[in-house]
Amino acid sequence: MDAFFAAMKDEYIDLATKVTAFRSFPGEEQPLADFFLKEFDIMGAETFRDGAGNVVAVLRGGEGPHIMLNGHLDVVPEGEQKNWEPYSPFEATFEEGELIGRGLADLKGGLCAQFFAFRQFVRAAKNGLELPGDLVFSLVTMEENAESMGMEYLFDVTMKEHDLKCDLVYLCEPTNGNLALGHRGKVELVVDVFGKTAHSSRPKDGISAIEKAIPVLNAVYDGFGDPADSHPQLGESAMTVTDMHIRPGGLSMIPDLCKIFIDRRYTPPKTTADCIEQIEAFIQRQRARDKDFVAKVYPRTTQRTCYTGYAKDMERKHPAWITERDNPFVISSFEALRSVGQQPKESYWNAGTDGSVTKGVHKIPTIGYSTAQERWAHQPKERVNVQSMLECICCDALQGLRNIAKGHSGLSGV
Ligand SMILES: [Zn+2]
Numbered sequence: 001m002d003a004f005f006a007a008m009k010d011e012y013i014d015l016a017t018k019v020t021a022f023r024s025f026p027g028e029e030q031p032l033a034d035f036f037l038k039e040f041d042i043m044g045a046e047t048f049r050d051g052a053g054n055v056v057a058v059l060r061g062g063e064g065p066h067i068m069l070n071g072h073l074d075v076v077p078e079g080e081q082k083n084w085e086p087y088s089p090f091e092a093t094f095e096e097g098e099l100i101g102r103g104l105a106d107l108k109g110g111l112c113a114q115f116f117a118f119r120q121f122v123r124a125a126k127n128g129l130e131l132p133g134d135l136v137f138s139l140v141t142m143e144e145n146a147e148s149m150g151m152e153y154l155f156d157v158t159m160k161e162h163d164l165k166c167d168l169v170y171l172c173e174p175t176n177g178n179l180a181l182g183h184r185g186k187v188e189l190v191v192d193v194f195g196k197t198a199h200s201s202r203p204k205d206g207i208s209a210i211e212k213a214i215p216v217l218n219a220v221y222d223g224f225g226d227p228a229d230s231h232p233q234l235g236e237s238a239m240t241v242t243d244m245h246i247r248p249g250g251l252s253m254i255p256d257l258c259k260i261f262i263d264r265r266y267t268p269p270k271t272t273a274d275c276i277e278q279i280e281a282f283i284q285r286q287r288a289r290d291k292d293f294v295a296k297v298y299p300r301t302t303q304r305t306c307y308t309g310y311a312k313d314m315e316r317k318h319p320a321w322i323t324e325r326d327n328p329f330v331i332s333s334f335e336a337l338r339s340v341g342q343q344p345k346e347s348y349w350n351a352g353t354d355g356s357v358t359k360g361v362h363k364i365p366t367i368g369y370s371t372a373q374e375r376w377a378h379q380p381k382e383r384v385n386v387q388s389m390l391e392c393i394c395c396d397a398l399q400g401l402r403n404i405a406k407g408h409s410g411l412s413g414v
Helices: 002-020 030-043 104-126 149-161 209-221 272-289 328-339 355-361 386-404
Strands: 046-049 055-059 067-072 093-095 098-100 135-140 168-171 179-183 185-194 238-247 257-266 294-299 301-305 311-315 346-349 366-368 383-385
Touching: 002 030, 002 098, 002 104, 002 386, 030 046, 030 055, 030 104, 055 104, 067 104, 067 149, 067 386, 098 104, 098 386, 104 135, 104 383, 104 386, 135 149, 149 355, 168 355, 168 386, 179 328, 179 355, 185 209, 185 272, 209 238, 209 257, 209 272, 209 294, 257 272, 272 294, 328 366, 328 386, 355 366, 383 386
Parallel strands: 067 135, 067 168, 168 366, 179 346
Antiparallel strands: 046 055, 055 135, 093 098, 098 383, 179 366, 185 257, 185 294, 238 257, 301 311
């Protein structure tokens, strides 16, 4: 393995530095997608771009199991430049074993590890390795705005169009070298509270939407009077108000609309529908107490457009998901990592991932793995440890090997 690390170090730093230089914010991933398409071409893999701008590379195998390596192409903006000094967010710096730049932990560092793991398989296939199932490497768009637009398109449209199947997904979101098996669900809800305008010099002539919104705000901070739902692995549910809009606002007027934006995190078996029902029940109770109270609740939607021009109204939500710890793929992933001296723990993310599509919606076992540290996600001076990422390449390849090609050998260097 040491020879493998020595040979790979410069190549890894070179690729990760090039990839970091792309300001691939959601909807602006095209140049990075073009870059990877070219790299897969050079590698000699079957590759294509789909309607949502996702890049897919495929190594065809037999009847299964079919495995997908996955990461997202987009990153969050760098934020205040001063907080990065003396580094530059899009010119990666290698210093004391760490590579520093925007998106390296979340998740371009892991994506580069998966890239080299996938390349090992492509090379092995050229040398005669026959895979029992397909190995698909998907690099998706529009993950960071948390609606999984790229991943949804991949599984609803692209997989069928290209006759691809999937039995297991490895996400390269940062997991500190642990195996991440799920997270809570999220939905953003809007409560519209209505009133009646009047001149603000005569407030009693109107019905203030702000005044009528007060009981709603109190109820949110009181969890609508229900105990927080909790899950042994995923933790406790949470809800809070993230924004409010007043109409018309600013004039000498009593407002007739107050929009309250609620961020709600929930745990299984609860669903988005349950979260909406909880607030609808409150609206009914409040209406019985106050005949002037008029309100409605609905999921927040935003129109999103991929760089390809594909556009859709996306509900701002991702379902909760959990991959069972006794799933055979999970067991063999633990075995694979322990066989090379790693000590992975079972873990669960606080934030959301595209696993909401693969496991939450499509029920495909999904496992998160990357040696990148979750604490650096979205932070200034974001970084990865290069040695640990080189180990990550081996572990990505090894887990794939265990689960796709048990009994086969021929992956050079692993
Ligand atoms: Zn991410």
